[in-house]
Amino acid sequence: MSQSVKFSRRQWLASVGKATAAGAVLMMAPAYAKGSAGKVVVIGGGFGGATAAKYLKRRNPAIDVTLVEPAKTYYTCPFTNLYFGGLRTFEQQGHGFDELRSLGVKVIHDYAAGVDANGKKVSLAGGESLDYDKLLLSPGIDFRWNALEGYDEAAAELAPHAWKAGDQSILLKKQLESMPDGGTFLMAAPANPFRCPPGPYERVSMVAHYLKHNKPKSKILILDSKDAFSKQGLFQAGWERFYGGLIEWVPLAKDGKVVRVDAGTLSVETEFGQIHKADVLNIIPPQKAGAIADAAGVTNESGWVPVKHQTFESELVPDIYVVGDATVAAPMPKSGFSANAQAKVAAAAIVNALAGKPQAEASFANTCYSLIAPDYGISVAHTYLLQDGKIAEASGGVSPADANDTFRKLEAEYGVSWYKAIALDTWGTRS
Amino acid sequence: MYTATRVIGYGALLSALMAGPGLLPATAAEQSTFDVTVLAASCANCHGTDGRSPGSIPSIAGRPESILGEQLKAFKSDNPPAGTTVMNRLAKGLSDEQLDALALHFSQIAQSSPSQEASKP
Numbered sequence: 001m002s003q004s005v006k007f008s009r010r011q012w013l014a015s016v017g018k019a020t021a022a023g024a025v026l027m028m029a030p031a032y033a034k035g036s037a038g039k040v041v042v043i044g045g046g047f048g049g050a051t052a053a054k055y056l057k058r059r060n061p062a063i064d065v066t067l068v069e070p071a072k073t074y075y076t077c078p079f080t081n082l083y084f085g086g087l088r089t090f091e092q093q094g095h096g097f098d099e100l101r102s103l104g105v106k107v108i109h110d111y112a113a114g115v116d117a118n119g120k121k122v123s124l125a126g127g128e129s130l131d132y133d134k135l136l137l138s139p140g141i142d143f144r145w146n147a148l149e150g151y152d153e154a155a156a157e158l159a160p161h162a163w164k165a166g167d168q169s170i171l172l173k174k175q176l177e178s179m180p181d182g183g184t185f186l187m188a189a190p191a192n193p194f195r196c197p198p199g200p201y202e203r204v205s206m207v208a209h210y211l212k213h214n215k216p217k218s219k220i221l222i223l224d225s226k227d228a229f230s231k232q233g234l235f236q237a238g239w240e241r242f243y244g245g246l247i248e249w250v251p252l253a254k255d256g257k258v259v260r261v262d263a264g265t266l267s268v269e270t271e272f273g274q275i276h277k278a279d280v281l282n283i284i285p286p287q288k289a290g291a292i293a294d295a296a297g298v299t300n301e302s303g304w305v306p307v308k309h310q311t312f313e314s315e316l317v318p319d320i321y322v323v324g325d326a327t328v329a330a331p332m333p334k335s336g337f338s339a340n341a342q343a344k345v346a347a348a349a350i351v352n353a354l355a356g357k358p359q360a361e362a363s364f365a366n367t368c369y370s371l372i373a374p375d376y377g378i379s380v381a382h383t384y385l386l387q388d389g390k391i392a393e394a395s396g397g398v399s400p401a402d403a404n405d406t407f408r409k410l411e412a413e414y415g416v417s418w419y420k421a422i423a424l425d426t427w428g429t430r431s
Numbered sequence: 432m433y434t435a436t437r438v439i440g441y442g443a444l445l446s447a448l449m450a451g452p453g454l455l456p457a458t459a460a461e462q463s464t465f466d467v468t469v470l471a472a473s474c475a476n477c478h479g480t481d482g483r484s485p486g487s488i489p490s491i492a493g494r495p496e497s498i499l500g501e502q503l504k505a506f507k508s509d510n511p512p513a514g515t516t517v518m519n520r521l522a523k524g525l526s527d528e529q530l531d532a533l534a535l536h537f538s539q540i541a542q543s544s545p546s547q548e549a550s551k552p
Binding site for chain 2: 344410
């Protein structure tokens with residue numbers, strides 16, 4: 001170990017070069033497509049997919065990497081809450097793919113329609129077919145339409161989820177801006193697991209910030225399908241301090257579970273039959289892995305994707321790696337940070353596998369900042385290592401409850417700095 | 432299973448083609464090795480790619496190994512430096528050897544841009 005510890009970056013790069021030379025020998029092996037150091041197709045241009053494509057190329061530029069992503073500009077979910085709070089524009093959420101192209105990644109703007117795992121081919125909606133030696137999926141989430149009665153795609157046009165960034169975010173922002181002072185912003189928060197565990201509560205904080213300064217007679221009601229949530233104590237203390245009685249949270253145990261949505265009247269019904277009427281209705285519906293994961297056969301009965309945590313290769317289908325929100329990676333949360341961290345482990349695993357080298361020890365981290373008020377941030381941060389092949393927390397926790405305002409302000413600033421760093425790390429974009 | 436067998440198969444193929452040192456033993460695919468670039472990759476999430484920060488979180492690229500190592504161990508201690516936010520919570524999960532490896536790794540990366548780094552002798 002001490003020898004490999006002293007391995008310098010330059011030596012490591014040199015060894016990658018040797019591995020590539022070895023790859024030239026391996027090319028004779030029949031499993032490799034089209035005489036290269038290997039051909040990798042990445043599906044999804046979010047935090048997981050774009051990071052994977054970049055780090056595959058950084059580790060071995062000889063690998064043929066193709067990224068499939070429908071959007072020419074990818075808009076991130078993280079920080080859309082600051083857009084709702086009026087602290088940021090929607091355009092600041094957008095990231096393009098120029099850096100990946102400059103690294104030699106072939107970027108195709110199309111939908112991945114299907115995966116032939118036996119023939120190792122991806123078919124695109126536009127008709128093209130892509131061969132792969134290794135496939136990496138970073139499909140994010142899809143919604144379980146109608147799992148919550150009355151909530152389907154049409155209902156989402158009236159009662160937005162805004163849980164994928166895009167038109168839905170803009171719709172929710174417009175509704176918030178046209179809501180009358182004295183109105184009710186009602187959020188239905190989902191049961192676990194779901195994308196971005198602290199997200200609903202940061203959203204409520206930022207909506208409260210907007211309402212306090214623009215429509216101070218308004219109310220926020222959160223109807224929750226669970227009894228506890230991420231950073232709960234810190235959020236609730238922050239709400240009390242900045243927003244007084246503006247926010248009411250109703251847990252599962254107090255009839256918080258929404259079981260039916262009537263988008264036409266902007267009302268919801270709870271488990272025990274209470275009807276709540278909203279002026280703006282934000283439904284965060286039950287979720288599952290993005291559709292291409294189903295098509296590839298890598299999901300299990302839960303709708304999510306079980307993976308080997310050492311490499312993030314599917315437990316069900318060889319040579320398909322899956323990272324990000326779609327995977328079963330608890331205790332890691334479904335976050336952009338986690339997707340980025342998992343993508344780097346998967347990229348290293350793919351490069352090593354293509355070169356016939358042993359796998360590197362996997363390690364991960366996650367830090368999620370949430371903003372309660374403009375100068376008042378909180379965080380949850382963990383380091384993760386493998387124990388018996390499964391991801392386990394090595395350390396971590398939430399910001400201290402008794403931290404002073406300087407600490408909270410620093411975490412608000414670090415949140416902004418984090419976004420800049422991860423956007424640069426993932427897409428090479430500066431915001 | 433399928434994958435492991437295949438990797439081992441390639442190991443054997445390599446042995447046959449290029450007998451010599453540095454080849455993988457057939458069992459290598461079952462073991463994992465330490466690669467500091469994998470451990471360091473998560474740092475980039477906040478400190479920037481290769482430890483060059485675009486924001487107010489400090490850059491760590493090209494800082495002296497001894498300073499980085501001392502700082503990481505101070506973060507890990509039960510009395511972290513004043514102003515510490517997340518780093519106490521993160522560093523506690525890593526061994527001193529891992530922290531030393533990170534300190535060496537980031538000390539060897541140039542503070543300047545990748546293109547400047549590439550032009551160095």
